[in-house]
Amino acid sequence: MKGVKSKRMPRAVRERQMMDAAVQTFGQRGYRAASMDEIAELAGVSKPLVYLYLNSKEELFTACIRREAAALIAAVEAAVEPGLPADRQLWAGLAAFFTHTAEHPDGWAVLHQQARTHGEPFALEVAAMRDEIVTFVTGLIATAAREAGAARQDPELADRDVAGLAQALVGAAESLAGWMNQTGAVSAKEAAATLMNFAWMGLGELMKGERWSSR
Amino acid sequence: MKGVKSKRMPRAVRERQMMDAAVQTFGQRGYRAASMDEIAELAGVSKPLVYLYLNSKEELFTACIRREAAALIAAVEAAVEPGLPADRQLWAGLAAFFTHTAEHPDGWAVLHQQARTHGEPFALEVAAMRDEIVTFVTGLIATAAREAGAARQDPELADRDVAGLAQALVGAAESLAGWMNQTGAVSAKEAAATLMNFAWMGLGELMKGERWSSR
Amino acid sequence: MKGVKSKRMPRAVRERQMMDAAVQTFGQRGYRAASMDEIAELAGVSKPLVYLYLNSKEELFTACIRREAAALIAAVEAAVEPGLPADRQLWAGLAAFFTHTAEHPDGWAVLHQQARTHGEPFALEVAAMRDEIVTFVTGLIATAAREAGAARQDPELADRDVAGLAQALVGAAESLAGWMNQTGAVSAKEAAATLMNFAWMGLGELMKGERWSSR
Amino acid sequence: MKGVKSKRMPRAVRERQMMDAAVQTFGQRGYRAASMDEIAELAGVSKPLVYLYLNSKEELFTACIRREAAALIAAVEAAVEPGLPADRQLWAGLAAFFTHTAEHPDGWAVLHQQARTHGEPFALEVAAMRDEIVTFVTGLIATAAREAGAARQDPELADRDVAGLAQALVGAAESLAGWMNQTGAVSAKEAAATLMNFAWMGLGELMKGERWSSR
DNA sequence: GATGAATGAGGGTTCATTCAT
DNA sequence: AATGAATGAACCCTCATTCAT
Numbered sequence: 089m090k091g092v093k094s095k096r097m098p099r100a101v102r103e104r105q106m107m108d109a110a111v112q113t114f115g116q117r118g119y120r121a122a123s124m125d126e127i128a129e130l131a132g133v134s135k136p137l138v139y140l141y142l143n144s145k146e147e148l149f150t151a152c153i154r155r156e157a158a159a160l161i162a163a164v165e166a167a168v169e170p171g172l173p174a175d176r177q178l179w180a181g182l183a184a185f186f187t188h189t190a191e192h193p194d195g196w197a198v199l200h201q202q203a204r205t206h207g208e209p210f211a212l213e214v215a216a217m218r219d220e221i222v223t224f225v226t227g228l229i230a231t232a233a234r235e236a237g238a239a240r241q242d243p244e245l246a247d248r249d250v251a252g253l254a255q256a257l258v259g260a261a262e263s264l265a266g267w268m269n270q271t272g273a274v275s276a277k278e279a280a281a282t283l284m285n286f287a288w289m290g291l292g293e294l295m296k297g298e299r300w301s302s303r
Numbered sequence: 304m305k306g307v308k309s310k311r312m313p314r315a316v317r318e319r320q321m322m323d324a325a326v327q328t329f330g331q332r333g334y335r336a337a338s339m340d341e342i343a344e345l346a347g348v349s350k351p352l353v354y355l356y357l358n359s360k361e362e363l364f365t366a367c368i369r370r371e372a373a374a375l376i377a378a379v380e381a382a383v384e385p386g387l388p389a390d391r392q393l394w395a396g397l398a399a400f401f402t403h404t405a406e407h408p409d410g411w412a413v414l415h416q417q418a419r420t421h422g423e424p425f426a427l428e429v430a431a432m433r434d435e436i437v438t439f440v441t442g443l444i445a446t447a448a449r450e451a452g453a454a455r456q457d458p459e460l461a462d463r464d465v466a467g468l469a470q471a472l473v474g475a476a477e478s479l480a481g482w483m484n485q486t487g488a489v490s491a492k493e494a495a496a497t498l499m500n501f502a503w504m505g506l507g508e509l510m511k512g513e514r515w516s517s518r
Numbered sequence: 519m520k521g522v523k524s525k526r527m528p529r530a531v532r533e534r535q536m537m538d539a540a541v542q543t544f545g546q547r548g549y550r551a552a553s554m555d556e557i558a559e560l561a562g563v564s565k566p567l568v569y570l571y572l573n574s575k576e577e578l579f580t581a582c583i584r585r586e587a588a589a590l591i592a593a594v595e596a597a598v599e600p601g602l603p604a605d606r607q608l609w610a611g612l613a614a615f616f617t618h619t620a621e622h623p624d625g626w627a628v629l630h631q632q633a634r635t636h637g638e639p640f641a642l643e644v645a646a647m648r649d650e651i652v653t654f655v656t657g658l659i660a661t662a663a664r665e666a667g668a669a670r671q672d673p674e675l676a677d678r679d680v681a682g683l684a685q686a687l688v689g690a691a692e693s694l695a696g697w698m699n700q701t702g703a704v705s706a707k708e709a710a711a712t713l714m715n716f717a718w719m720g721l722g723e724l725m726k727g728e729r730w731s732s733r
Numbered sequence: 734m735k736g737v738k739s740k741r742m743p744r745a746v747r748e749r750q751m752m753d754a755a756v757q758t759f760g761q762r763g764y765r766a767a768s769m770d771e772i773a774e775l776a777g778v779s780k781p782l783v784y785l786y787l788n789s790k791e792e793l794f795t796a797c798i799r800r801e802a803a804a805l806i807a808a809v810e811a812a813v814e815p816g817l818p819a820d821r822q823l824w825a826g827l828a829a830f831f832t833h834t835a836e837h838p839d840g841w842a843v844l845h846q847q848a849r850t851h852g853e854p855f856a857l858e859v860a861a862m863r864d865e866i867v868t869f870v871t872g873l874i875a876t877a878a879r880e881a882g883a884a885r886q887d888p889e890l891a892d893r894d895v896a897g898l899a900q901a902l903v904g905a906a907e908s909l910a911g912w913m914n915q916t917g918a919v920s921a922k923e924a925a926a927t928l929m930n931f932a933w934m935g936l937g938e939l940m941k942g943e944r945w946s947s948r
Numbered sequence: 949g950a951t952g953a954a955t956g957a958g959g960g961t962t963c964a965t966t967c968a969t
Numbered sequence: 970a971a972t973g974a975a976t977g978a979a980c981c982c983t984c985a986t987t988c989a990t
């Protein structure tokens with residue numbers, strides 16, 4: 089009876105509105121520059137309610153990180169069919185990653201730019217998610233090596249190398265995602281293709297025992 | 304006679320102390336979270352002096368970005384001998400890049416994490432430096448293609464592809480540098496080697512006309 | 519129960535308290551010398567609340583100017599009965615003016631001394647009010663001339679002269695008001711009488727065509 | 734040998750430069766808004782020298798008030814020939830007053846606007862000068878009354894009335910001077926003529942015993 | 949006679965957070 | 970379930986003022 093502004097909504101809904109507003113604000117302004125005032129207003133809610141549901145700015149930020157990380161992981165996992173060959177799995181995962189980050193730029197900014205820049209507690213939160221992905225990629229590379237089977241000519245492609253490669257691959261993907269969001273130069277599929285071309289084939293060479301040497 | 308805190312130093316020296324303190328503080332806390340009070344204290348100076356010499360937080364930050372960017376570019380350029388083959392040049396540049404970022408983690412954090420996250424004026428400052436590096440790498444790749452000379456089997460490796468590859472390579476390097484700084488898992492040389500293996504060989508394949516295909 | 523400082527008051531009330539404190543402080547200290555801290559304390563309120571309601575020192579000052587200007591105009595208008603002869607109207611207006619400025623010395627100081635000394639935006643605000651008064655006085659003089667009717671011997675007392683006279687009259691009144699407030703030498707009624715004697719009679723001479731000449 | 738900037742000037746000259754700069758800055762910015770930095774720079778001198786010669790901002794301001802007050806008084810006194818009739822003396826004094834204030838707007842602003850707005854010590858300084866002028870004008874009116882001699886029909890034009898008239902006259906002149914400086918609407922001679930017309934003739938009536946009465 | 953180097957103190961403004969209803 | 974009212978603590982910045990040379 090007070091106007092159009094909705095009132096008395098179930099807690100879950102209100103909470104989602106707040107977190108949506110928070111992700112958007114944190115993603116665009118950064119953690120420090122985002123104000124609780126702005127978030128509350130964007131959520132169409134009074135500030136005390138934000139505190140009632142989410143306790144503090146830190147907890148709110150953490151909740152955002154967790155939600156966005158989970159959503160990203162879920163998107164990637166949903167895209168990967170376990171039965172396929174490793175390269176096809178990697179391709180699918182990369183495409184899903186680029187698609188998701190392109191569709192949720194604020195969420196991705198929270199994870200990639202903000203969370204890592206504002207102290208250990210947040211950085212650890214995001215590092216956990218990143219590890220999950222790296223582990224997944226590591227597994228794919230190992231599987232690829234196994235699939236290469238008899239053809240495997242380099243028994244020295246040690247676990248440690250595989251881990252490093254996965255890190256580099258994920259890092260390159262993250263960097264490309266940021267570039268995409270900021271410049272809009274390429275589509276998600278193109279980004280995935282570029283990365284596969286750029287990396288997978290070098291990977292193949294590596295597995296054949298080739299190495300670049302500075303000497 | 305008051306302690307170690309020496310007084311009355313020439314302006315240039317004080318200015319350097321302040322910028323050292325600023326880079327450290329900005330790098331660790333972030334632009335917004337860093338306080339001028341903290342920077343002044345870390346520099347062993349009163350706050351007004353910081354303003355007298357550096358004018359404002361924004362200008363101080365910009366000065367930091369410029370100094371660190373120039374130092375990074377200088378380190379890479381100093382390491383590259385123009386006479387060498389392209390792959391050797393790239394290797395030297397990468398090694399210098401990883402070494403420099405490892406030795407100046409706060410400076411790198413300022414450039415890579417903070418400057419890009421806090422508004423256009425700062426982001427443009429860094430983008431200029433990045434472009435310089437990307438251009439340099441693009442040149443190296445083009446040279447490599449030329450050196451591959453008669454052996455070149457893919458006349459379709461167009462300029463656009465070369466640029467994309469340079470972007471991806473630089474992005475991967477940036478990402479790896481961040482990973483190094485945060486986890487300390489690998490040394491600068493190892494990082495450079497990983498990247499050369501990961502990318503250069505794939506590059507070779509690409510130049511031979513090979514492509515990964517999702518079909 | 520904590521003392522006299524009552525808490526939790528409706529916004530309108532608090533706002534008035536703040537503006538009262540602001541007028542007093544601005545009037546006594548001047549715009550620059552007045553500190554928001556002092557105003558807040560005098561209002562019995564924390565500084566952030568002042569900003570929450572009044573936004574900034576500039577806006578607060580502007581609000582003070584507007585409120586005091588409106589109050590002064592209202593006091594003068596309330597005292598003037600439109601039906602009376604012009605000289606009686608002028609007398610009533612002057613008396614009300616002197617009474618009001620004597621009763622609200624800080625408000626008058628804000629209008630007359632502070633607002634005109636601190637930059638265009640503020641000065642324009644007061645100039646608008648002053649123009650309103652000058653226009654009113656100009657009307658009275660014109661009416662007086664008309665009332666002088668047949669007796670009017672100087673058809674050359676042009677509009678321009680009337681306007682100049684009004685300016686001088688208002689200026690003299692303003693100056694007298696300041697003198698009253700600062701020295702307390704005369705009462706409001708005395709000031710009004712002095713001015714009527716001083717000016718109105720000379721005005722009569724002027725309308726008869728008399729002029730003082732330096733030759 | 735250091736450049737064009739003059740050096741090693743006799744103290745008196747330097748001091749005058751500083752006070753010129755100070756009057757200009759105080760007049761335009763106001764006492765609080767004027768910074769010692771700005772004054773020193775405008776004077777072409779280092780800040781410590783300003784302190785060496787003039788001790789503090791307050792003393793510098795006081796010195797400005799005194800110098801400008803003395804100059805104004807001197808200008809008025811120089812214009813008045815004691816032998817002339819009172820009205821001619823008053824005319825000459827007013828003309829000199831308006832001319833001087835028009836030629837030294839910053840000095841006049843310091844006296845009229847700034848000095849009265851920033852606390853007792855300064856206000857008293859300027860009140861002293863004002864009293865000097867008021868006393869002078871009071872004397873002129875008294876003389877005029879005496880000159881009116883036999884014609885004098887009002888033995889009740891008491892000293893107190895004369896003083897009040899002088900105050901009003903001076904006040905009106907001050908107000909007109911401010912209006913001139915701010916709008917440039919009239920010349921000094923015009924302002925003097927307006928005031929003589931406006932006031933002197935009413936004065937004549939008064940001396941004839943006429944009074945305006947509210948009844 | 950003159951200055952480069954330096955600071956204590958304070959002012960305007962904002963923000964995360966809470967209380968009373 | 971929800972909010973209007975309110976604040977402690979900081980933060981950026983400036984200024985009058987002083988040493989040491």
